[in-house]
Amino acid sequence: MxxxxxxxxxxxxxxxxxxxxxxxxxxxxxxxxxxxxxxxxxxxxxxxNAVARGLINKRTQTIGVLFPDVSGMLSSEVLEGVERAAHDAGFSVIVCNTASSGSRTIKYLRLLQEKRVDGIIFASENIKDEYAAIFSEMKVPVVLVSTESQKHTLPFVRVNDFEGAFSAAEFLIKNGHCKIGMIGGSFDDPIAGVPRMNGFKEALSKNGIEFEPNMLVANEGYRFNDGKNSLPKLLQQFPEMTAVFAASDELAIGAMSAAHEMNIKVPEQLSIIGYDNLKISEMCYPPLTTISQPLVQMGEKAGEMLTALIDGKEKTAESIYLPFEIVERLSVINRCKQ
Amino acid sequence: MxxxxxxxxxxxxxxxxxxxxxxxxxxxxxxxxxxxxxxxxxxxxxxxNAVARGLINKRTQTIGVLFPDVSGMLSSEVLEGVERAAHDAGFSVIVCNTASSGSRTIKYLRLLQEKRVDGIIFASENIKDEYAAIFSEMKVPVVLVSTESQKHTLPFVRVNDFEGAFSAAEFLIKNGHCKIGMIGGSFDDPIAGVPRMNGFKEALSKNGIEFEPNMLVANEGYRFNDGKNSLPKLLQQFPEMTAVFAASDELAIGAMSAAHEMNIKVPEQLSIIGYDNLKISEMCYPPLTTISQPLVQMGEKAGEMLTALIDGKEKTAESIYLPFEIVERLSVINRCKQ
DNA sequence: TCTAGTTACGTAAACGTTTACATTATACGT
DNA sequence: ACGTATAATGTAAACGTTTACGTAACTAGA
Structure with missing residues (x-):
């Protein structure tokens, strides 16, 4: 051989x-x-032979990454960052597609345990107690990306969704909008759902606008079709609306698509701001103004944190909120300047 | 422990x-x-302990996948398919981002060799002799996806780009267009560049339309901005054009964006057909008519082929062309029915 | 010249499995 | 009762490394 x-x-x-x-x-x-x-x-x-090496060194120079949705645009950008950081630090990365299924997640975790990966990155999903139990059983470092858990104290890297949403709403207000609607995620989603809705409400109230339930439509998911279906609903219950904040770019673009079909001009008749700054957000028409999450950088940072933890360079990792940014494109109009 | x-x-x-x-x-x-x-x-x-197992069994139950661009939408859909098939067959997948760099590719290949992966999937890129040499040195099965090589006889799964492009052009012709332009890839790209241009030309000639050089603008890449820059050029050298075939969805959407900016109505004044059927193609406005490559299915098939090869179920793998499909949305108008 | 320290190696155990081979016990046919 | 096939189990080598420990040679200081 x-x-x-x-x-x-x-x-x-x-x-x-x-x-x-x-x-x-x-x-x-x-x-x-x-x-x-x-x-x-x-x-x-x-x-x-890295296998033999791994056996004696008890180090495989490999990490596992779990995504709810490998081919999602959000996941894939994060993955790129993780892969880069891991490789730079001498680690390979095994990808796992949990498909948001608890049982699949557990199977993958067990698999990674058998494979003796040196660490785990867990992305975009809520940490169930069951997962946390396995994490501590595995005795390898774990870092969360684009999610967090106050119950189980695990280091994370993400952006502050409350503040991001707050800024998005305030940006609309500063642009002269006062009838602002929101296409949100799920009330059951403590990560991206609730905080973004709360940030939105807070921005309104801070600026003397009273929030009414008819200004919001929530969704199970954050997908294009959710957005597309939500806009008509929202418009019906809140016809005087001049601007929408969508809790994800896909939702925003879905809304934009619905607007096109309803012959509502964006941004002239309706301003839209999204959240994520996916690659598609600059590809749609009009290009989408949105809150930028530095996705690949988040992945990169998470990768760096994890490998530092593994190499023992850091004893405990400091969770970080990466800064978001408003990227202004053309989907929001300033009503004051009209 | x-x-x-x-x-x-x-x-x-x-x-x-x-x-x-x-x-x-x-x-x-x-x-x-x-x-x-x-x-x-x-x-x-x-x-x-899978490591110890791997040592004695000389099987790691792991495969490596190399992409030029992990976060690309094309790659990420293929990855989803690969991951699914691999996992179903009991394999984990290590992702490698070659960034289209030869030296990175080789480093990764060496790494995968050290890690003793059981097989390799190589995506979307030209097979240099150097790579092929390493493949045969590694003595593990390799399957290509979304690329092929006639020089080095490796099994592949892809769609027939010539025919896909041919169908796209013919679709436009059948819809009453005879002044058709193309936004193409690179002449140096034997995989997705040349065949798609040739398919386009062939469709014209088969239908009695003579191809003129001014009907085509080629690009280095297949990205949004390439498409956005190409449309004005193309329009200038071929003003009577009523329809465009773009060699990728990103090119097409870039072209659509340029059309918006130039106040050209799609599809009323200009029909556009793309190639790939990425997720974004149904998110843009108007939704893009395009040639669908079954990306996740391609990844899945490649994963199945590879694992079958590894498990010795198949001695040699039969390369396959997966069928493409025209998915009609709203970016192409039928001129006959006007 | 002797001792102690250093350098350049070699020997062999260990990592956690699998598996060829050996061993023992059991049942069965005559 | 005896040989034999079969089932149940154990022993130990092997996979390809790393590394603790040992040893021999050489250097340097007195």
Whole structure:
């Protein structure tokens, strides 16, 4: 099969220990033997076996990442960041698509445990007690991205959704809108659902606008079709609305699509602001003004935190809120300047 | 640390061999001992160590997937399919982002070799000789997805781009268009560039339309901005155009965006057809008529082929062209019915 | 010249499995 | 009662590394 360290040792007339030392840059060999060994390695085309290494070192240089939805645009940007950071730190990443299913998540966690990954990144989903139990059983570092848990104290990297939503709503207000509706997520979603709705309400109230239930329509999910269906509903219960805050870009673009179909001009008749700054948000027409979550940077940061934890560089990781940003494009109009 | 098979054996008063047999469903133990062992496993919370297993079995139950662009929408859909198929067959997947860089690709390949993955899926990129050399050196199955190589005979799964492009152009013709332009990829891209341009030309010529160079603008890439920049150019060199075929959905949507800005109505004044059927294609306005590549299915099929090859179920894999499909939405108008 | 320290190695155990082979007990046919 | 096939189990080697420990040679200081 593949040549092993023994073959190299034999060819170079040294012991496997010496070869290993050379391979790992440990002290204890002469330049002369190093040369012999290096030549033997080249001649044989020797490649160290990471599996054997992993067995003895109890380190696989591999991390696992769990997403509810691998092909989602949000997940894929985060993944890019994670992969980059992991690879830069010498780790490979195994992707797992939980499809938001509890049982799948647990299966994957068990699998990662068997594979002896050195750490785990858990994205965009609520941490059930069951998961947390497995985490601590596994005794590997875990970092959360785009989610958090106050019950189970795990380090996370995300943006402050309350403030992001607050800023979005306030941005509309500053642009002269006072009849503002919201297309939100789910009341059952403590991560992206509730905080964004609360931030919205808070912005209204801080600016002397009283929130009324008819200004909001909530959704199970955050998808295009949810947004597309929500706009007509919202418009019906809140006809005087001049601007909408959508809790995700997909929702916003869905709303925009509905507006097109209803012959409502965006932004002239209706301003729309989204949340996420996915790649598509600059591709739609008009380009979407939105709250930017630095997704790949979040993934990257999470990857860095995790690998630092694994390498013991950090004892405990400090959770961080990454700054969001309002990226102004063309879907919001300033009513004052009209 | 974690309990090992030895701990289980001791607790159950049997040998490790027996435990192993029970774990792997091999014959040779009584119901009674099985019960003892199962109990011991449960009490200790024993989890087999896949690393040790991998060492002796020379199988890691892991495959590697290389993408030029992990967060690209195309890649991420393919990844979803691959992950699903792999997982169903008992494999984990390691993702690698080559960023279209040769040196990164090679580094990753070496890494996967060290990690002793059981197989490789290579997506969307041209196979350089150097890669092929490593493939054969690694002696693991490789399957290509969304690319192919006639020089190095590797199994692939993709759609026939020539025919896809041909159908797209012919679809426009059948809808009464005869002044048709194309926003294409690169002449240097033998995978998605040349075949799509040729398919386009062939459709014209088959229908008695003579192709002129001014009907085409080529691009380095397939991105939104390429499309956005290309439309004005194309319109300038081919003003009588009533329809465009774009070699990717991103190009098409970029073109649509440019049309919006130039106050050209889609599809009333200009019909657009894309290629890929990404998720965004139904989110833009008007929803994009496009050639559907079954991306997740392609990933899935590739994953199935690879795992079958690994498990030795298939000796050699048959390359396949998956069928494309024209998905009609609203970006193309029928001129005959006007 | 002797001792102590350093350098350059080699030996062998260990990591946690699987599995070929050996061993024992059991049942069965005559 | 005896051999034999079968079932149940154990022993130990093997997978390819790393590393604690041992040893021999050499250097340097007195």
């Amino acid at each position: 593949n040549p092993t360290i023994k073959d190299v040792a034999k060819k170079a007339n040294v012991s496997t220990a010496t070869v290993s030392r050379i391979l790992n840059g440990l002290p204890g060999y002469s330049e002369e033997t190093k040369k012999k060994v290096t030549e033997a390695i080249a001649e044989l085309g020797y490649q160290p | 974690n309990p090992t098979i030895k701990d289980v054996a001791k607790k159950a008063n049997v040998s490790t061999a027996t435990v192993s047999r029970i774990l792997n469903g091999l014959p040779g133990y009584s119901e009674e001992t099985k019960k003892k062992v199962t109990e011991a496993i449960a009490e200790l919370g024993y989890q087999p």
